[in-house]
Amino acid sequence: MAISAAIGTPLETCLAQAVEANPALKDAAAVIRAIAGSAVEISALIGRGALGGDLAAAGDHNSDGDVQKALDVIAHESVTAALQGAPVAEVASEEAEEVMRLNPDAPLAVAIDPLDGSSNIGVNMAVGMIFGIRPSIKDPANPLASFTTPGTAQIAAGFVTYGPATALILTLGDGTQSYVLDRAEGVFRLTSPAMSVPASAKEYAINASNARHWDAPVKAYIEDCQRGTEGPRDKDYNMRWLASLVADIQRVLTRGGVFLYPGDARKNYARGRLRLLYEVAPVAMLVEQAGGAATDGQTRILDLVATGIHERAPLVCGSTEEVDCVATYYAGGKPDAGRSPLFGQRGLMRS
Ligand SMILES: O=P(O)(O)OC[C@H]1O[C@](O)(COP(=O)(O)O)[C@@H](O)[C@@H]1O
Ligand SMILES: [Mg+2]
Ligand SMILES: [Mg+2]
Numbered sequence: 001m002a003i004s005a006a007i008g009t010p011l012e013t014c015l016a017q018a019v020e021a022n023p024a025l026k027d028a029a030a031v032i033r034a035i036a037g038s039a040v041e042i043s044a045l046i047g048r049g050a051l052g053g054d055l056a057a058a059g060d061h062n063s064d065g066d067v068q069k070a071l072d073v074i075a076h077e078s079v080t081a082a083l084q085g086a087p088v089a090e091v092a093s094e095e096a097e098e099v100m101r102l103n104p105d106a107p108l109a110v111a112i113d114p115l116d117g118s119s120n121i122g123v124n125m126a127v128g129m130i131f132g133i134r135p136s137i138k139d140p141a142n143p144l145a146s147f148t149t150p151g152t153a154q155i156a157a158g159f160v161t162y163g164p165a166t167a168l169i170l171t172l173g174d175g176t177q178s179y180v181l182d183r184a185e186g187v188f189r190l191t192s193p194a195m196s197v198p199a200s201a202k203e204y205a206i207n208a209s210n211a212r213h214w215d216a217p218v219k220a221y222i223e224d225c226q227r228g229t230e231g232p233r234d235k236d237y238n239m240r241w242l243a244s245l246v247a248d249i250q251r252v253l254t255r256g257g258v259f260l261y262p263g264d265a266r267k268n269y270a271r272g273r274l275r276l277l278y279e280v281a282p283v284a285m286l287v288e289q290a291g292g293a294a295t296d297g298q299t300r301i302l303d304l305v306a307t308g309i310h311e312r313a314p315l316v317c318g319s320t321e322e323v324d325c326v327a328t329y330y331a332g333g334k335p336d337a338g339r340s341p342l343f344g345q346r347g348l349m350r351s
Pocket of ligand 2: 113116117245
């Protein structure tokens, strides 16, 4: 149910209200409480900066080939320890090669990116944590069973941004809410009961250094955004790229825009960089619940089914007008049709 509490209401009260309205959410609420507890701990550590030690110290490689930084491992250990005390049977974590089995009889499974935006560790920039909660499917022969369902199976999803403020963005399947950590009390408090992504926007987020590797439709779309009022989109765009999915998506959820991490021609990047289970699917649910859209360029993300826990998926999400426009380019269409004949490069009114 949509949260109807006043701004400043503690997360605990909002969760209790949601469970009262829909008792089926009781276990998901317990998982969210556990994750929020870990986030309070990690937020305090990140807030100490270099005084907390070298959080960027390089360790082993994870299963996706990324170097694990000290904070990646600390966050993984903190959140999986918290989930031990929650009704969770399986965890798919970015920092564990295989599915982790916690409480075998528990009803839920959690996919988690314990520390998102790792390239920003150690440089005082925003990082975060992403999670999606699904029903646990008891199949002793297949540890992946709980995670090989479409994203629509998610009961709840959220992310935490450790930025200037520590924020929790959450959906229980009926709207997207934001909370901010009240550091004095150590509790998250409601700041928006219903986030809403504007349908149209003039801001895009993409790692432009990969432009030469992009597919033709992405290249054409970004080039037309860059042509501004002189091109078929007939409006001037701004670009923002924080290299921290949580922070980029929080901006899109707050003021609109489009985020793209498409597939590209680099080795192992045919399906982009982001992982379907613990990055793309939770973000897609949050964005859709806020009125936006999320596709892989053409197909709705929440209809995709993973076949492995670290499988990647391209992501195009945010304001519906932009996400639909990207799909038009993928379908080989041209956005010229919607453009006023009076303006733009070839328009009558351009000097
Ligand atoms: O370095 P790139 O290619 O710009 O990729 C940045 C993207 O990679 C990520 O850092 C991947 O997440 P992890 O840090 O959890 O591996 C996203 O947060 C971000 O959007
Ligand atoms: Mg990540
Ligand atoms: Mg990560």
